[in-house]
Amino acid sequence: MDKQQLLTVDQLANFLQVCPETVRRYVRNGDIKAVKLGRSHRFSKEQIEDFINRFAEKDLGEEPKEEEDDDVDEQDSHDTDEENLDYDNI
Numbered sequence: 001m002d003k004q005q006l007l008t009v010d011q012l013a014n015f016l017q018v019c020p021e022t023v024r025r026y027v028r029n030g031d032i033k034a035v036k037l038g039r040s041h042r043f044s045k046e047q048i049e050d051f052i053n054r055f056a057e058k059d060l061g062e063e064p065k066e067e068e069d070d071d072v073d074e075q076d077s078h079d080t081d082e083e084n085l086d087y088d089n090i
Contacts, residue, residue, distance in 0.1 A: 006035065006042035
């Protein structure tokens, strides 16, 4: 059996640069799939990539609002290439 690394809520929050409560909200809303182990959730590489790809597609499909162009958040860049996702350093 292939050993697969599963991330905790805190590890995924760190990776996505959001707070752990945001990750929990994503799970509650069905935005990201998780494996439930006891009372905690774990996330596989495939689940994380699916989540990132779906949100990247959603972001790319929306027209930018002209009034918000001056307030571009540089931290909002998405790296969706599979080879650029470094799960080993989490």
